[in-house]
Amino acid sequence: MEKVSKDAKTNPAATASLLSKIFFWWLNPLFRTGYKRRLEEDDMYEVLAEDKSERLGEDLQRYWDHEVQTATKDMRKSRLIKAIIKCYWKPYAVLGFFTFIEVSLTLNVIAIKVVGPVILGKMIQYFESYDPNNMTALYETLGYAAALSLCTIGLAVLHHLYFYHVQRAGMKIRVAMCHMIYNKALRLSSSAMGKTTTGQIVNLLSNDVNRFDEVTIFLHFLWVGPLQAAAVVGLLWAEIGPSCLAGMVVLMFLMPLQTMFGRLFSKFRSKTAVLTDSRIRTMNEVVSGMRIIKMYAWEKSFAALVSEVRRKEISKIMKSSYLRGLNMASFFCASKIIIFITFTVYVLLGNTISASRVFVTVSLYTSVRLTVTLFFPSAIEKLFESRVSIRRIQVFAVDTLSEKTCYVKQFKWFVSNFPSHHILFSFSCMFVQSSLLSSILGELPNEKGVLKVKGQLTYAAQQPWVYPGTIRSNILFGKELDIQKYERVIKACALKRDLELLPDGDLTLIGDRGATLSGGQKARVNLARAVYQNADIYLLDDPLSAVDAEVGRHLFEQCICGLLKNKPRILVTHQLQYLKAADEILVLKEGHMVAKGTYTELQRSGVDFTSLLKKEEEEEQQQQPPQGSSIVARSRTLSQNSVLSHTSSVHSAEPVHMVVEESRAQGNIGVGLYMKYLRAGANIVFLIIVILINLLAQVLRCRCGALVKQNGKFYFSNVKTSTIVFGFIRNMVLFNVLVRCAQSLHNRMFNSIIKTPVRFFDINPIGRVLNRFSKDIGQLDSNMPWTFVDFIQVFLQILGVIAVAASVIPWILIPVVPLLLFFMYLRRYFLQTSRDIKRLESTTRSPVFSHLSSSLQGLWTIRAFGAEERFQKTFDAHQDLHSEAWFLFLTTSRWFAVRLDGICSIFVTITTFGCLLLRDQLDAGSVGLALTYSVTLMGMFQWGVRQSAEVENMMTSVERVVEYTELESEAPWETHKRPPPNWPSKGLVTFDQVSFSYSSEGPLVLQDLKAMFRPQEKVGIVGRTGAGKSSLVSALFRLAEPQGKIYIDGVLTSEIGLHDLRQKMSIIPQDPVLFTGSMRKNLDPFNQHTDEELWNALQEVQLKSVVEELPTKLETVLAESGSNFSVGQRQLVCLARAILRKNRILIIDEATANVDPRTDELIQKTIRDKFRDCTVLTIAHRLNTIIDSDRILVLDAGKIHAYDEPYTLLQDPGGIFSKMVQQTGKQEAATLLQMAKQVTWTLKRFLLILKYGNLVIFETAL
16 A cells, blocks of 8 residues: 655654753654644654554554453453553653642643742732841842742643643544544444444544543543542631632632533533434535536535534534533632632631732732633543543444454355356356455355355455555555566456556546546456455455447456366356356345356256346257247347446546545735634624624723722622623623624534535545534634633733733833843744644545545455554554644644743743832832733733734634535526526426536647437437546536537527426436435435325336335435345436436446346336437447437447447448447447337438338338
């Protein structure tokens, strides 16, 4: 498989010195690079050995497996949380243990935060009893000043070191969890696949696992909080006696309140997660099936579906955001309320207030407030949210255990041992043969009987599967390259010519879902992969259905009976012309084996299918085909040959869609983007009101302190109440606006996606689009509002503090201005690098989702080849690449924070010693204010700057979403010019000098087409690969805008809306697409038809009995992509849709590629009966399906080569059509010629009848 990334640079963190690790100096070269130019993937450092996905995942997997075994033994449910705790408790506990050791990390947070205020009190006491001659007191105070400075510097360094380690712990758990989820996805059983969806797994990988990143940060505060509160109570008691208890009562009341909030968060989170799963699953299907959705003009139905799920999701997000708002408001109001109550009680108890007492008390409360009202509730909130995520992952990990036991399988059919070179053909009317193969592969659950398989299996699936990578890596599939063997396989699988035509040969990159290859090429790459493996048994599920007669014969003779001649092969096929070559034939019908034996034995036995063979035999015995008019017009024999359009051709007109690299924005995030973001949620007037509410709330907060001196308690409490009320209002309003921004941007992005031309989906992998709908929208929904509101509040507080400080001691502003300027410079320097890293983090996440998505599509193939381990390794490599970016994001954030806090602590030190220098000019109150404000201001400054940088980093998600809201749009769905209501009444289609290209800069794939399709005419369209057959359909449906004019019943199609055009044509596509949802929704998404009409349509296509057997009939919800139906059944559902639409024009795009002859015959018969009065354009798959057409259009290299009646075309032996017929073999060619002749005779007779109006005259004339 492909290397995921180029060799990364060695990580300097691994070899950095202790000082370098503490101050993050090892990042300096990266910042210098980032400041000069845009960072690329090559600039990232290799992930550290202990952070590698494989290592972390296997560790956690080991604990989880042990937990499952123990739980089974103890007869209890296995619990994922236990495995996580057992795996990570030791390193995480060590981080928590630091909290207890004064020298190390978090206790410093406690010690410094608790000790700091006490030292502050001692300094203020010195000023209260200031005596210029008392040198002992001065030295003592200088000691306190030094201690205060050391406290702040120690806190700055150690706090961030602690945070870095807990965040890394979170990253490790997340990475290990992703490894485990993917590992589980690779082992999903067929029944489990029905219960789960790609959307759900993508959501687990994008949103649920992120909770681990968040919970580890705050978890230790669950015990640090109460401990710190206890320490503060002790110090407060010493300072102000029992009055401190009044304030602590308020704090203690807040704690259980926060716990209640936590429970509510968890409730909303679990409900939101289910809705997000549903939305991402729908998005996955929409993006995968966009071509079909556009052709059916079903965009509005899907938009309604997505917006309904999104509306419910947003209502839950809004509720949890309001809770967050209350939480934050309570945090900001708490300190004021506590101080007010404490001092009210203190004064009522008859004490007098002194400066040192006030400042010590305020500082102590401030130190505990952060922990108790912010970190502690955050810990509870994140803990409850994580519990929900763990439960969801556990459900996925436990309930979807694979039932796969590969070698002994109970099974309905009996199959004998094969000698080494047997071929077993199975033929049936539906999808039974694939079930036989899946039983042999061990994919179907047991029923009864025993199946033993000895030796290694390999498998080529019916629906070809390729994964993103080069063609060579798809064929080698992990095996070493053996040039000679590789060349033999390429030749045997008829790929040589195709590879010569591709731009980079076999090193051409295949896009998502093989978007760069045609159906036939995918099928041959799929077969080549199976053949290249040196296996003992080859299971080939209808590999010949997607290739034309010439290539089919080549594959059968050179590959299946050539290269593989000495191996046992089980071939499922619907093409009976190859049956004579079989050593043994197995005939299946409705899940039972009806016959087994050689070709001759089966012929004698008179089984159902031999009647088909007898026809062939009879025809062979009469060398001359039967003459006369015994064949009824428009009937046909069931040809056992398949002629597909995909013959290799030198003139390939079809473009190869190359996958484009994901775009990454550059430079600063401008004010314009912020305006786009905010304007998405509210208009200008409302935004101005929001700003005013915020300013008013801040002014009231600042006035609280000032009013207490002037007007006593009454005013103080009034202002206090209004402050609290406004505090709550502003938070609610802000959260409301920001959540509405997310909702509006999501809707705009979705509307933009469904209106963009189809080409966008051909060149962009599905993971890239899903990444924006899952991860980026997830950021906007939950993280962005919280961070944005926090930033605004801190910013306003800084302004408030500066204003109050300046009014009391103006000189404090002198150092503030240069500091602020330096902060702004540092922020700009940091963001140059940080923004690029955040953008890289977003783009390196997309391949993780793309890899998951493609793996789920090819599960059976991956397991049949035993390639799970290799795919797991590739997934780990994608994860490691993402971890490189994430690790840099973590460390650069800490680099920034350490420098900010360092500067702040220097400022506090200068202020502290400055106060002592100016001791003769200052009173105790001013010193207290100066010191308190400098400490407060510094804390807020650095937090505000960091939050502003964090907001800007998160704006990269907004930037990525906004990018997708501005995609190029196709023509409008409706225009002012509407066609007549009953249009088209005839079905006359005219192409007038039509040229067509998939993109403005792409090559022309159709050139100057002039053709007319008459009303009620049945036209076959044939041509080699790349002749432009599918492009003709794309031009008709305006999937890209054609040049020239196309008229339908005289109406110029380019002048009417796309929906008006597309709704009036029916299409049966090559790849049948069903969507998750009820059968009713799949047939009639707009509820335009009655139940009776739906049942009648199902009856016409013989699916009524199948649907009646479903649990809730029409309301039964189908599995993802309709995977609980066979390919043939899905094709019949598409036919039923066409019947329901009752349009005058029907296009059939190689619709019978993957169906057996019986289904093919049924489809053809239904088309003849139901669409008798329609104009039918059929892109040929099997020549016998179009040989009885009125006329045949032959395309070559985007131009019309010939357009006439079939018999007339066959008169030209040098014509492309004649050659295609000759390639089917002598016998088949004779039959086709006879059918063409018959159609021409019947047509002439019909015209004569029309002319003379009397059958007798016709007979006489004849």
